[in-house]
Amino acid sequence: MQLKDKTIVITGGGQGLGRAMAVNFAKEGANLALIDMNQEMLDESVNMLTELGVTAKSYVANVTEEAEVEETFKKINDDFNGIHGLINNAGILRDGMFVKAKDGKVVAKMSLEKFQSVIDVNLTGVFLCGREAAAHMIEAGNKGVIINMSSVARAGNMGQTNYSASKAGVVAMTVTWARELGRHGIRVGAIAPGVIRTAMTDAMKPEMRERLEKMKPVGRLGEADEIAHTAKYIFENEFFTGRVVEIDGGIAM
Known part of the structure; x- marks a missing residue:
């Protein structure tokens, strides 16, 4: 798919990866519909995109709420007269040990709230947004692309029972959707980033950041623009579907 004049929902x-991908796509002439919970950050992103000469609009919505997601995608479809792509990028972390014990005594357990909140955003939110984007594409007869953001942690990572489970589920949905939606001209892929440089990693203690960098054969953290480049590849390569691309610098989890 050529991105020029196409409408992509992110x-x-x-902020972060979502904003980086939006800027990357805007440079290719795509129009952007951005969904987030933070209106101030959305406004900053939209201003950056409009300066690049494309149409960009913001939508405040909670991706875990079915009615909000349905209403938001209907509005986007009406505002842009169609949807051609979706990047399911919204996600949260609520790390903690499954069960923590000391001297044979359990001192802490991951709460159901901590587990469920991550599943709600990272998995249910992806499901709802993917469903609505696909429905609008099919009804309009638009060929399209859906990208789901997974993680190298999908294989399992200490302290991330909730996050790992959600990101493994994202990959399973990606493969399933690719098989179901291919007949409608909709391709579906996933990206599994490693540790990417963000405001959070910049604020880490130097020794912790250095340890993360040494875990990667490339000797550094990833950049948001490198994930954006991967998303662009998936959109433009018409033979890509039902697969996950690992962009992790060769890290061993």
Whole structure:
């Protein structure tokens, strides 16, 4: 798919990876619909995109709420007269040990709230947004692309029972959707990033950041623009579907 004049929806588009992908796509002439919970951050992103000469609009919505997601995608479809792509980027972390014990005594357990909140955003939110984007594409007869953001942690990572489970589920949905939606001209792929440089990693203690960098054969953290480049590849390569691309610098989890 050529991105020029296409409408791409990005969840979590107010900052970080979402904003980086939006800017990358805008440079190719795509129009952007950004969904996030933070209006101020959305406004900053939209201003950056409009300066690049494309149409960009913001939508405040909670991706875990079915009615909000349905209403938001209907509005996007009406505002842009169609949807051609979706990047399911919104996600959260609520790390903690499954069960923590000391001297044979359990001192802490991962709460159901901590587990469920991550599943709600990272898995249910992806499901709802993917469903609505696909429905609008099919009804309009638009060929399209859906990208789901997974993680190298999908294989399992200490302290991330909730996050790992959600990101493994994202890959399973990606393969399933690719098989179901291919007949409608909709391709579906996933990206599994490693540790990417963000405001959070920049604020880490130097020794912790250095340890992360040494875990990667490339000797550094990833950049948001490198994930954006991967998303662009998936959109433009018409033979890509039902697969996950690992962009992790060769890290061993």
